[in-house]
Amino acid sequence: MKKRNLNPLVLLTLVLVMSCNKDEIAVKNIAVEQKPNLRMMTEAKSWTNILIDNFDPGSNLDANWQRTERLDYNSNLCMYRPWNASIANLDNKSCLRLRSYKKDNRWESAHVKSRVNFKPNYNEQVHVQVSAKVVAVENSTFKGFAETYGVWPAIWTVQENAWPVQGEIDIMEAYSYGYYGGEKYASNLFYGYNAGQSLLDQNAVRHYDYIGEGWHTYDMYWSNVNGSVYVDILVDGNQVANYHNGIDPDLRLENFGPHNVILNLNIGSNTGIFNNNAINVFWNTDMYVDYVRVQKTSI
Template sequence: MKRLSFIAVALCFTFASCESELTEPLDEKNITIETLSEEIPEPDISEPEVVAVHERSARVGPWSDIISENFSSNSNIDDNWIRTHGRYDYNSDLCYYVRWSPRLETLDGRQCLRLAAWKNGNTYRSGHVKSRKKFYPRRNEDIWVGASIKLLAKDGAGYKGFNDTYGAWPAFWTVNEDPGVWPTQGEIDMMEGYSFGGSARFARNLFYGTQTGNNLLDNRLERRYEVSEGWHTYSMLWRNRNGAVDCHIYLDGQWLGVYWSGSDNDLNMEAFKDHNLILNLNIGDKHGIFNNSQINIFSTMNMYVDWVSVRRRDNNL
């Protein structure tokens, strides 16, 4: 979600398009939550047939959890995540993040974190969360990152798909978000969605630069892919093999491609480190991607997250 990249949408949330109903944190004690019957699945990372960079054969250890989140309680949200409050999105002067947008709800029988966006005067209130824990693959270590996400808009008493909205920009990504760092320690976008009122675009991307605020890659490493409406698992396998680093991107367990330092002359994957995991739902932009006068997210735009997982394992070549 570069300083020109972010996250999107999901479902069910009955409130009006004025902030007066949402100026205080929601009474989370009164939210009914269903218990998940399913556990977070094991990483689905069957190696692709194409060997892009490094030799695939490796002796690997068992997976262990860095982040294992199925959003079982509201206290876990604040224990494990920072709910951004009082800040505009990097890429939009219309989208203002408030801490009461992310909350727990149920959708399709699943207990979820929901990021909601709604219109507030001439701007939009929305949600952004980042993990408290940071991670990256040390030497001879694999990191797997995944989340199950659904984007859905509320339209009065009914619902609209993500493709029906215009101007929504959801994202699932990793970056070191500390001030004065971006993009010197890299950014990995597993999912960025852009809605255009009848169509949508999804993409993966990488950003990197040697000086703060100066991305050397422009948008050269953006790779688009198709996503249908509904639940999807977005994931990556981030590997360090004897000091050489690469990153494989997956959609629903299907391999989409790989990045490594040779992907671009200006890319140094070995500098990517200390990343937070971020989920956010941006509305509008200041780069000309959308016509901000045409934004339409109906009553609310929502990004539902069923689970998030970050796991590590040793790999000894």
């Protein structure tokens, strides 16, 4: 999500929550390497919890998350405010709510970063799972993400210091183009040898263009197998991306991490992804997160 020229991924004035909705997923341009199925390899193993947050009623959000106050890296129209991240209820679930709305000539929204960080060491695997949903509201009526415009929700992991020298993994980005424009979803990687310069161009972008409204579950399996590192991304249990060093000559997955989890709901773009004059979040657009789980196991 940081300093990027990206293909749009869609999330709207809806609630973005990760959960199991088995809509069809169109998968494009996935570079798959012949290797063991790492999920099956670890199914029977015990997992060590790094971060488990169910966002229960009355829980202390600040115990596990840092709430941001600043402009977004990709949109000087979007100001993050700590009070826009809170515990709220949706669909009889207690969730993290990231709320966006227009204020004067700018949009205010929410961005949180996990206090713990993680990476797989030699012969280890890290599993990150998020359940989320995005919704918009107008006159007490719920709108779908596909009806919003200029909304850019994301679930990602990153080491922000000297970005992108220690990498970034975008599990989900969504770009909202309104009802007639459609929406785009994708995962992506960023990496480079020097701060402020990613070398991967579009080689790591993996689109999954249709997942439908509602709750979806997003998984990232980050694995170190005898020193070789792989990243697998799944949506509702379906693999949409497999990353390894072979996808780009400059990629060095072994140099990634340790990463934090970031959840945010950006509005607008500095680089022309959206027509900023056409942004529509209705009264407000929210991304809801039912839970976040980060676990580690040996391989």
